[in-house]
Amino acid sequence: MTTTRALAAIDKRALWHPFTQQQGWCEEEPLIIDRAPGCTLYDTDGNAYLDGVSSLWCNVHGHTHPQIDRAVRAQLERVAHTTMLGLSHPGAIELAERLVRLAPPGLERVFYSDNGSTATEVALKMAFQYWRHRGMPQRNGFICLRDAYHGDTIGSVSVGGIDLFHACFGPLLFDTWQAEPGDAGDMAALLQQHSDQVAAVIVEPLVQGAAGILTHPDGYLADVRALCDEHDVLLIVDEVATGFGRTGTMFACEQENVAPDLMCVAKGLTGGYMPLAATLASERVYEAFLGEHEDLKTFFHGHTYTANPLACAAALATLDIFESERTLETLASKIDRFGELLDEFVAPLRCVGEVRRRGLMAGIALERFPLAARMGHQVTQAARRRGAIVRPLGDVVVLMPPLAMSEEELCHLVQITAASVAEATARPVLLAAA
Numbered sequence: 226m227t228t229t230r231a232l233a234a235i236d237k238r239a240l241w242h243p244f245t246q247q248q249g250w251c252e253e254e255p256l257i258i259d260r261a262p263g264c265t266l267y268d269t270d271g272n273a274y275l276d277g278v279s280s281l282w283c284n285v286h287g288h289t290h291p292q293i294d295r296a297v298r299a300q301l302e303r304v305a306h307t308t309m310l311g312l313s314h315p316g317a318i319e320l321a322e323r324l325v326r327l328a329p330p331g332l333e334r335v336f337y338s339d340n341g342s343t344a345t346e347v348a349l350k351m352a353f354q355y356w357r358h359r360g361m362p363q364r365n366g367f368i369c370l371r372d373a374y375h376g377d378t379i380g381s382v383s384v385g386g387i388d389l390f391h392a393c394f395g396p397l398l399f400d401t402w403q404a405e406p407g408d409a410g411d412m413a414a415l416l417q418q419h420s421d422q423v424a425a426v427i428v429e430p431l432v433q434g435a436a437g438i439l440t441h442p443d444g445y446l447a448d449v450r451a452l453c454d455e456h457d458v459l460l461i462v463d464e465v466a467t468g469f470g471r472t473g474t475m476f477a478c479e480q481e482n483v484a485p486d487l488m489c490v491a492k493g494l495t496g497g498y499m500p501l502a503a504t505l506a507s508e509r510v511y512e513a514f515l516g517e518h519e520d521l522k523t524f525f526h527g528h529t530y531t532a533n534p535l536a537c538a539a540a541l542a543t544l545d546i547f548e549s550e551r552t553l554e555t556l557a558s559k560i561d562r563f564g565e566l567l568d569e570f571v572a573p574l575r576c577v578g579e580v581r582r583r584g585l586m587a588g589i590a591l592e593r594f595p596l597a598a599r600m601g602h603q604v605t606q607a608a609r610r611r612g613a614i615v616r617p618l619g620d621v622v623v624l625m626p627p628l629a630m631s632e633e634e635l636c637h638l639v640q641i642t643a644a645s646v647a648e649a650t651a652r653p654v655l656l657a658a659a
């Protein structure tokens with residue numbers, strides 16, 4: 226097998242990593258992951274690391290789960306991929322029915338795609354086209370939240386609000402109205418002023434992940450739903466990060482008894498195994514697209530690997546495990562324990578400004594350091610030396626363990642994080658020579 230050193234050299238020569246300043250990347254040694262039983266990642270040299278970010282917020286039941294492995298292998302014996310354009314397949318059919326059963330009431334149609342960004346694009350385009358079919362094409366704008374994140378494609382970036390990621394692309398984006406996160410009064414004022422031009426409001430429910438685990442006050446989501454009803458505006462809820470148990474319930478919407486008109490799911494849908502996404506739509510939205518061929522009411526959108534059968538098999542097994550391992554029932558005590566651990570080990574640290582949390586998602590906001598100090602990154606590097614993978618969003622250290630992580634592992638993860646924050650922030654801040 227190629228040695229770690231050789232792999233590292235090729236990585237630096239041939240790869241371009243996502244959300245990564247390659248100049249800095251090439252100055253450090255890459256960690257190359259080889260295998261992962263459960264919630265532990267092993268690198269090519271055999272070192273072990275707790276997966277503290279669920280391999281970017283998507284792993285649910287742990288890696289190499291025998292039941293999901295088996296399901297994917299069984300599907301592989303039949304066929305790896307067939308198209309959904311003009312054909313169907315059993316996995317996509319069964320999964321659609323299961324999703325409709327699990328989703329908030331009224332979401333009765335499943336439109337597949339392959340990642341969170343496309344799930345949002347689909348929702349935006351459906352909302353836009355919906356009002357055209359309803360004879361109100363002037364309802365063509367969107368209200369999103371400041372600091373929102375809905376993906377990296379141009380449409381999903383348009384409804385995003387994280388300047389660091391999005392500002393550069395301004396000239397490529399469509400205009401939106403931005404509401405203050407968590408402030409129902411602000412949403413009410415925007416809708417009051419613009420509702421006859423608004424197709425939909427799009428929100429991440431309960432917590433804005435990429436904003437740095439920004440939590441909304443209780444009742445906010447329900448207020449937004451009521452305001453959308455009042456102004457006859459569609460509500461798109463982006464459950465890409467929060468779906469599949471992340472906040473303690475299968476979907477975050479459930480906690481405020483909210484049923485959106487369109488709901489986006491991706492990340493956890495396949496247990497973190499494969500790229501698969503879905504946009505669930507209400508029958509009201511779906512029916513507006515019905516007509517004769519020549520009416521051109523078709524939703525002209527679709528991706529090659531839409532509803533890939535291997536991914537659908539992984540998703541069905543993931544949902545089965547929620548039942549067989551009673552994942553949501555055992556989650557409540559884990560979430561409590563996670564909170565206690567953060568309160569005990571992380572919150573009291575000097576340089577920790579705030580610990581924000583919803584379910585098994587936590588953001589540890591460090592006090593302000595100069596951008597060039599890359600404090601979040603320093604914490605990540607310190608955690609790595611201690612045997613855990615965490616990833617910062619700027620100076621917010623994010624913990625997003627798989628739902629399957631044991632209480633013992635959670636304890637280890639939080640202690641490593643605390644020690645790493647203490648170590649990194651204790652050092653004098655070294656700034657690169659100006």
Ligand SMILES: *Cc1c(COP(=O)(O)O)cnc(C)c1O
Binds near residue numbers: 429
């Ligand atoms: C990650 C994420 C997305 C984008 O999903 P991708 O699969 O990375 O395209 C969209 N919305 C939210 C809330 C997310 O956290």
